[in-house]
Amino acid sequence: MARRKDIDGSMSVPTFYGKELRWKREAAGLSLEELVAGSFYGKSHLSDIERGERRMPFELAQHVDRVLGTDGFFARCCEDVGKARRGPHAAYFQQVLEAERHAETIEEWCPSTIPGLLQLAPYARAQVRAAHPMADDAWVEEKVTARLSRARLFDDNHDVPEYWTVLHESLLTDPVVPLPAMAAQLDHVAGLADRHRIVPQIVLRKSGPYPLTTAPIKVMVFPDAPPLIYAEASYSGTTIDDPALVKQYRKAYDRLRAVALAPDVSLAMIKAAAEGYRNGERPDRLE
Incomplete structure (x- = not known):
């Protein structure tokens, strides 16, 4: 079995957010498929978010909070993650x-x-x-x-x-x-x-x-x-x-x-x- 690559949450706001998401998901004993079930998103989308490669859409953040019982944490942080800049793009x-x-x-x-x-x-x-x-x-x-x-x-x-x-x-x-x-x-x-x-x-x-x-x-x-x-x-x-x-x-x-x-x-x-x-x-x- 391939060893899972850890996420360096110090790299950026999105990667820190993604690392926290994966920690909460795994602590709840849920797979990617189980966490996105009932949403309009696929497991590859969620996996990209956990690696810091995509931002979390607000409606998906709300879904994750409901499933994980995280009391609105991911929805509250979603806006800050969305504002995080990468490089010279606006x-x-x-x-x-x-x-x-x-x-x-x-x-x-x-x-x-x-x-x-x-x-x-x-x-x-x-x-x-x-x-x-x-x-x-x-x-x-x-x-x-x-x-x-x-x-x-x-x-x-x-x-x-x-x-x-x-x-x-x-x-x-x-x-x-x-x-x-x-x-x-x-x-x-x-x-x-x-x-x-x-x-x-x-x-x-x-x-x-x-x-x-x-x-x-x-x-x-x-x-x-x-x-x-x-x-x-x-x-x-x-x-x-x-x-x-x-x-x-x-x-x-x-x-x-x-x-x-x-x-x-x-x-x-x-x-x-x-x-x-x-x-x-x-x-x-x-x-």
Whole structure:
């Protein structure tokens, strides 16, 4: 039998929380399956929480308190754990950062910027610098490095989630970096599609009214937990798990995707725009 690896609770707030959770569960003589029974979560989700790799959702914390008889301890501490930061990412993004690594599918609508998961360094740097014009270079580079590290999700040796992104036409026709860098950025998106790591679709300017016109969202679906929606503004973000709202957002995303061009047509347009930038040409419209 493999020896159980102990948890070093001194590493962070989430790992301390997870170590306490495992101690209470084992003291009660319960397996992972027995503790999550009756909740909407799977044992792998709970195991990740015990190792400090995922944050405890509030409703699961309440469930754990009821089963273990811990008088609301895990629910009370849940908010503090959720606020604990890891690295240079914004505090409001922490749950998304963890959720991306465990998602079965990720669907993302980006009306104004290429998604962070798909960005190369020049594009990411331009976005961070535009949002924080007075920040020093070291701080900006730390943010850029952190953003690029998320893209390891698409490495060949990774259990890659199904990733589907809907992009607005302006992201191809309105460069935010020099033309050679813009060509490389679009080549990168096209390359991920050619490697079957992502499925991109384009919404044209002429598409008319459609859902979520200016509201970027990310839909994440998991094999062991209810789905999440992440909605973002310039300097804030909100993770939504309310079932009714999640259902409404997912319906809106499906209607938006129905407006977009087919994936093969979209990919051809991305490649054509990249080739234009490589030749020093800036396309005004895709059609």
